[in-house]
Amino acid sequence: MTDASTAFDAWWGWPPPVLDPAGPYAESVTVLAWALFAMGAIVTAIVAAALYVALAGPAKWKAKLGGEKLIWIMGVAFPGVVLTGLLVWGLTLTASLTDPIRGDEQRIRVTGHMWWWDVEYLDAAGRVVLRDANELHLPVGRPVVLELKSADVIHSFWVPNLSGKEDMIPGRTNLLKVQADKAGRYGGVCAEFCGGPHALMGFVVAAHDDADYRRFLGGERIGAPLLTEQQKVPGSLPALERRTAAGPVPAAANGGALFLANGCAACHRVEGTAANGLSGPDLTHVSRRLTLGAGVLPNNRGTLQGWITDSQAVKPGNRMPSYDMLSAQEVEAIAAWLDTPR
Amino acid sequence: MKLAIAVLLAAAAAGCKPPPEGRHDFEPAAIERGRTVVAAAGCAACHAFPDIDWPKGRAGPDLTAFDGRGPIAGALPNTPANLAAFVRNAPVAKPGSTMPAMPISRSEARDVAAYLYGISDD
Numbered sequence A: 001m002t003d004a005s006t007a008f009d010a011w012w013g014w015p016p017p018v019l020d021p022a023g024p025y026a027e028s029v030t031v032l033a034w035a036l037f038a039m040g041a042i043v044t045a046i047v048a049a050a051l052y053v054a055l056a057g058p059a060k061w062k063a064k065l066g067g068e069k070l071i072w073i074m075g076v077a078f079p080g081v082v083l084t085g086l087l088v089w090g091l092t093l094t095a096s097l098t099d100p101i102r103g104d105e106q107r108i109r110v111t112g113h114m115w116w117w118d119v120e121y122l123d124a125a126g127r128v129v130l131r132d133a134n135e136l137h138l139p140v141g142r143p144v145v146l147e148l149k150s151a152d153v154i155h156s157f158w159v160p161n162l163s164g165k166e167d168m169i170p171g172r173t174n175l176l177k178v179q180a181d182k183a184g185r186y187g188g189v190c191a192e193f194c195g196g197p198h199a200l201m202g203f204v205v206a207a208h209d210d211a212d213y214r215r216f217l218g219g220e221r222i223g224a225p226l227l228t229e230q231q232k233v234p235g236s237l238p239a240l241e242r243r244t245a246a247g248p249v250p251a252a253a254n255g256g257a258l259f260l261a262n263g264c265a266a267c268h269r270v271e272g273t274a275a276n277g278l279s280g281p282d283l284t285h286v287s288r289r290l291t292l293g294a295g296v297l298p299n300n301r302g303t304l305q306g307w308i309t310d311s312q313a314v315k316p317g318n319r320m321p322s323y324d325m326l327s328a329q330e331v332e333a334i335a336a337w338l339d340t341p342r
Numbered sequence B: 001m002k003l004a005i006a007v008l009l010a011a012a013a014a015g016c017k018p019p020p021e022g023r024h025d026f027e028p029a030a031i032e033r034g035r036t037v038v039a040a041a042g043c044a045a046c047h048a049f050p051d052i053d054w055p056k057g058r059a060g061p062d063l064t065a066f067d068g069r070g071p072i073a074g075a076l077p078n079t080p081a082n083l084a085a086f087v088r089n090a091p092v093a094k095p096g097s098t099m100p101a102m103p104i105s106r107s108e109a110r111d112v113a114a115y116l117y118g119i120s121d122d
Helices: A004-012 A024-056 A059-066 A068-097 A196-200 A210-217 A255-261 A301-314 A328-338 B002-016 B028-041 B080-088 B106-118
Strands: A106-113 A116-122 A128-133 A135-139 A144-150 A155-158 A166-168 A174-178 A184-190 A202-208
Touching: A024 A059, A024 A068, A059 A068, A068 A174, A106 A135, A106 A155, A106 A166, A116 A135, A128 A135, A128 A210, A135 A210, A144 A155, A144 A166, A166 A174, A202 A210, A255 A328, A301 A328, B028 B106, B080 B106
Parallel strands: A106 A144, A135 A202
Antiparallel strands: A106 A116, A116 A128, A144 A174, A155 A166, A155 A184, A184 A202
């Protein structure tokens, strides 16, 4: 990123995602936004015209403009009707985005943490099918109900292409419906300042067709579909793709033992091992994620080693210390072990 | 005597830099492609680059003033081919290197080398 426009493109693409809905819920928000903008423009035009008449219009018009009748019509009735209409529209729409669960939608629980996202895929009975982090996978063309919670402070969940913004409030479960109508990737961010590296708290949403989505839930490694337009992963450039390294990759050897011995397991969970920490992202499926550090780095062996060695340089203030006391060989072994598909 | 040593050291330091005709010229397009590859592969997670604002990783050498000087990683003759091989597959190019192999193609690696030679502090 050399300049502002490149950074802007990488973050948002063009048109900005708030004006580029990819599903019905985002579409309804976009229509409302344009309607509000249009009403504002009309009212501004009327006021400007009235001002012109008051200053330079014919005397007859001026008299009418100052009359009591016009004040009742334009000053009370018109705003009353228009504002009430827009209010009802807005409230109804907001309520429709947060309708209670009917039972047939896919349910995903997303919990905001300082400064990452815990993601749990639920079955119809509310049991956790798959635990992941910092990435959201959706089936294309189906409504998905998100249960939004917070583990610490107020966060706000926002995928501008897919739906409205919804706060994640400690002690509450807020519902938000999202739907993606085309396969692809969308960028999401935390939209409520939550301290420290709040600006580096992003995530990727990948919308798959049904078969791929089922394979994802089954724990398989699948290629996330690419959008043809700019890829909207916060902080990254378009060409980003999860690829395997060019050269030989070191064997995982004693990486698991080092992971446990160096205290990583105190915060991170890796299914099927003794690592069961819950205060950091679940690393069971980290090998198939697109990004590291909650949307801040592309995920490959190099960035994984860089993140472990000095995450504080990449995401200052995040809660993982830089493990720069480890030797390069130890970091290499841990990264190799984490990068193993599970 | 001190002056003589200083002159000698200055001459030696000046000698480190290849003469102008020995420098490599790369097409601007390759340099630009290389910059995109560097940003997309996340090299900045470990290295600082002058034209990448963030992140500026500290785990690997600072490349702010990388100017094609000195041996690559302190071990390999400084040629574009060696540099391209090193950025793509460091453990093979220099056994024992702590930099991992990167997920980039051979032609992308050549572009990265062009970009790195273009980083100049003078």
